[in-house]
Amino acid sequence: MTVPADAARRRIVELFLSSEERLLQRWTQLSGASPDDLRDLYEALRTALSSDDGDFADVRGLLAELSRARVRQGHTPSDTARLVFSLKEALYEAAEADGGPEALRGFVWFSRLVDDLGLFTFETYTAARERIILDQAEQLLELSTPVVKLWEGIVAVPLVGTLDSARTQVVMEKLLQTLVDTGSEHAVIDITGVPAVDTQVAQHLLKTVVAARLMGAECVISGIRPQIAHTIVTLGIEFGDIVTKASLADALSYALKRSGVEITGAAKTRVAVRAERA
Amino acid sequence: MSAPRELPIATNGDVVVVRQQTRTLAAEIGLSLVDQTKIVTAASELARNALVHAGGGRVVIEVLEGGRRPGLRLVFTDEGPGIPDIEQALTEGWSTAGGLGLGLSGSRRLVDEFDLVSAPGEGTSVTVTKWGR
Amino acid sequence: MQRVPILKLGDILIVSIQIDLDDQSVLALQEDLADMVVSTGARGVIIDITAVEIVDSFIGRMFSTIAAITRMLDAETVVVGMRPAVAITLVELGLSLGGVRTALNLEKGVAMLEHVRGGAG
Numbered sequence: 001m002t003v004p005a006d007a008a009r010r011r012i013v014e015l016f017l018s019s020e021e022r023l024l025q026r027w028t029q030l031s032g033a034s035p036d037d038l039r040d041l042y043e044a045l046r047t048a049l050s051s052d053d054g055d056f057a058d059v060r061g062l063l064a065e066l067s068r069a070r071v072r073q074g075h076t077p078s079d080t081a082r083l084v085f086s087l088k089e090a091l092y093e094a095a096e097a098d099g100g101p102e103a104l105r106g107f108v109w110f111s112r113l114v115d116d117l118g119l120f121t122f123e124t125y126t127a128a129r130e131r132i133i134l135d136q137a138e139q140l141l142e143l144s145t146p147v148v149k150l151w152e153g154i155v156a157v158p159l160v161g162t163l164d165s166a167r168t169q170v171v172m173e174k175l176l177q178t179l180v181d182t183g184s185e186h187a188v189i190d191i192t193g194v195p196a197v198d199t200q201v202a203q204h205l206l207k208t209v210v211a212a213r214l215m216g217a218e219c220v221i222s223g224i225r226p227q228i229a230h231t232i233v234t235l236g237i238e239f240g241d242i243v244t245k246a247s248l249a250d251a252l253s254y255a256l257k258r259s260g261v262e263i264t265g266a267a268k269t270r271v272a273v274r275a276e277r278a
Numbered sequence: 279m280s281a282p283r284e285l286p287i288a289t290n291g292d293v294v295v296v297r298q299q300t301r302t303l304a305a306e307i308g309l310s311l312v313d314q315t316k317i318v319t320a321a322s323e324l325a326r327n328a329l330v331h332a333g334g335g336r337v338v339i340e341v342l343e344g345g346r347r348p349g350l351r352l353v354f355t356d357e358g359p360g361i362p363d364i365e366q367a368l369t370e371g372w373s374t375a376g377g378l379g380l381g382l383s384g385s386r387r388l389v390d391e392f393d394l395v396s397a398p399g400e401g402t403s404v405t406v407t408k409w410g411r
Numbered sequence: 412m413q414r415v416p417i418l419k420l421g422d423i424l425i426v427s428i429q430i431d432l433d434d435q436s437v438l439a440l441q442e443d444l445a446d447m448v449v450s451t452g453a454r455g456v457i458i459d460i461t462a463v464e465i466v467d468s469f470i471g472r473m474f475s476t477i478a479a480i481t482r483m484l485d486a487e488t489v490v491v492g493m494r495p496a497v498a499i500t501l502v503e504l505g506l507s508l509g510g511v512r513t514a515l516n517l518e519k520g521v522a523m524l525e526h527v528r529g530g531a532g
Contacts, residue, residue, distance in 0.1 A: 166411070173312055176495035183515055211498035216491065216513035216520075290433040297465065298431065315465055315496040319504060322467040326434065384468060384504040 005109070012106025013049045015094050020046075026090040031083040037066060060120055067121040068128060077125040084118035145171045147178040154186040154255045155179065156248065160193030163201045172208040179217045186255040187212060190248045192223030202237045209242050218258065220244070222251035282340035287354075293325040296337055300352065307341055307348040309410055317350055317408040320385035324354045324404050327381045332358020332402065347410040349390075355403045361396040368394070415440045417447050423524060424448065424486075425517075427459040437473045444477055448484045455524035456481050459517055461492030471506040478511045487512065487527050491520035 016023070024042055028035045044059045063084070070080045088111045095103040145167075150156050157175050175187055189205065191197070197205075209219040222245040224232075232239065245251040256263060283303075285296055300321040304314040321337070328335035335356030342349035361367045368383050382404075386392040391407035413436055418425045424447055426440065444456060458474065460466065466474075478488040489512045501508070512527075514520040 169312075173495060173499070176498060180495060180515060183519070185515060185519065207499070207502045210507070211495070211502045214498040214501055214508060214513055215493045215495065216515045290435045294431045294433045301464065312496045312499050315494075315500045316503065319465045319467050319500050322465060322469075323504075326467070326469060381468060384506070387503050387505070388500065 008102045008106035011102035012110045030086040064124045067124040080121045081118040153184050155184045156188040158190045165200045168204040185217045187219045188251040189221045190223045197228045220251040284338045287325050287328045288334040296325045316388040320388040323381045323385045328356040332356030349409040351407045353405045357401040360398045362398045423455040424453045425457045448486050456488040457520045458490045474511045489520040
């Protein structure tokens with residue numbers, strides 16, 4: 001025996017609308033959620049189901065809010081989805097009590113609707129997470145790229161932590177822009193705080209040094225750890241005539257000398273610095 | 279979504295127009311300044327290639343939307359003599375027009391996707407794509 | 412085709428590129444500069460590309476050619492004001508601008524020319 005689809009839908013919506021109190025009570029029991037939240041959801045569902053155009057925007061809005069609120073309360077996204085799914089069980093009892101073929105056929109349709117809504121809460125959750133991760137990655141990039149001025153005409157980037165290709169690129173672009181903005185002809189890239197360097201990162205470092213040279217500035221790379229030096233040589237990356245220094249201090253002293261500043265260490269108590277040419 | 283734009287490449291001035299249009303669209307879809315510069319430079323190389331090697335051609339510039347990131351795709355086509363040895367043409371420093379031989383190999387490094395179709399006597403088509411970060 | 416104006420300041424010629432260069436203008440500039448170096452007896456040439464948004468292999472080659480030509484005419488060429496994005500792109504393109512001196516800005520370019528000449532006596 002076949003039942004017309006629209007008749008089945010009408011019957012289940014009727015059941016849904018007529019047994020409000022019982023449904024809500026059962027739903028609360030099954031899901032363990034607050035009756036107020038469920039009542040709001042029920043109201044929104046009722047509006048959506050009674051309207052002709054089947055607009056579930058309000059329901060989705062409420063679900064998104066509920067999903068976010070429950071995450072803050074420490075519920076897992078599965079909990080929230082289960083909360084929505086439990087409406088099926090509550091309604092099934094009503095459909096079973098009705099017993100008619102329309103009600104049962106309609107229940108299948110309704111259950112698919114509830115599935116979609118449950119999955120929607122899950123989607124909201126992952127979308128929110130995705131956004132947080134993206135924001136944090138961006139903040140991390142911002143945070144981790146300080147370009148500091150060491151001396152008139154000398155800037156440095158102390159790199160700390162693992163370098164990936166994207167981060168290296170951001171740092172390097174920022175360094176080159178700083179050279180222009182400050183009119184600095186010397187830059188020190190200090191990688192003391194970098195635990196490892198792979199081929200791509202080494203290539204980016206090299207390209208930056210060459211790009212700086214094209215712009216009319218010189219780069220010194222300092223703080224290369226023994227392991228990193230080992231890696232670079234093993235990988236066969238050609239550092240060519242790029243100046244490398246063991247420590248940031250050595251690099252600074254080199255850059256000062258190159259920019260015409262002479263450092264004289266007197267005894268051990270003071271360091272006199274004077275500019276050779278204006 | 280903007281419709282693909284087709285531009286002719288027949289004169290030196292057209293090469294400049296291709297650069298400008300590419301720059302405008304690259305900025306519109308939010309490519310970083312460096313990525314804008316890279317795709318515009320690649321466009322300039324490929325447009326000049328079409329002009330110098332085939333006496334002209336055309337380019338279709340298309341904005342790719344709908345994916346996770348926006349992209350810009352440029353398709354250069356000409357009815358020139360074609361490239362007999364693609365492998366060789368993509369080799370750095372290989373040049374038939376007395377240039378530096380960086381046109382094809384260099385532009386390939388400036389973009390995310392590079393596709394070259396050519397046969398002797400059948401013209402050349404180069405498709406390059408740059409995706410936003 | 413647009414011609415790029417060449418300014419003379421003492422014994423230095425200054426070219427500030429403010430237009431989107433087509434290949435014809437590039438070649439014209441190359442010729443104009445060589446003529447001007449000879450007619451003015453200039454000892455230095457500064458090409459300011461602060462406003463230039465892209466340098467492709469053709470324009471890049473112009474810099475090398477101009478540097479080589481002026482050197483034969485006893486003048487040094489300095490390219491100044493290259494933007495970071497342009498420099499990064501040139502490196503990726505594989506262009507090294509061999510034989511071309513570069514400086515961050517016009518002021519440093521002038522200082523570099525003075526320094527070079529001072530060193531030469």
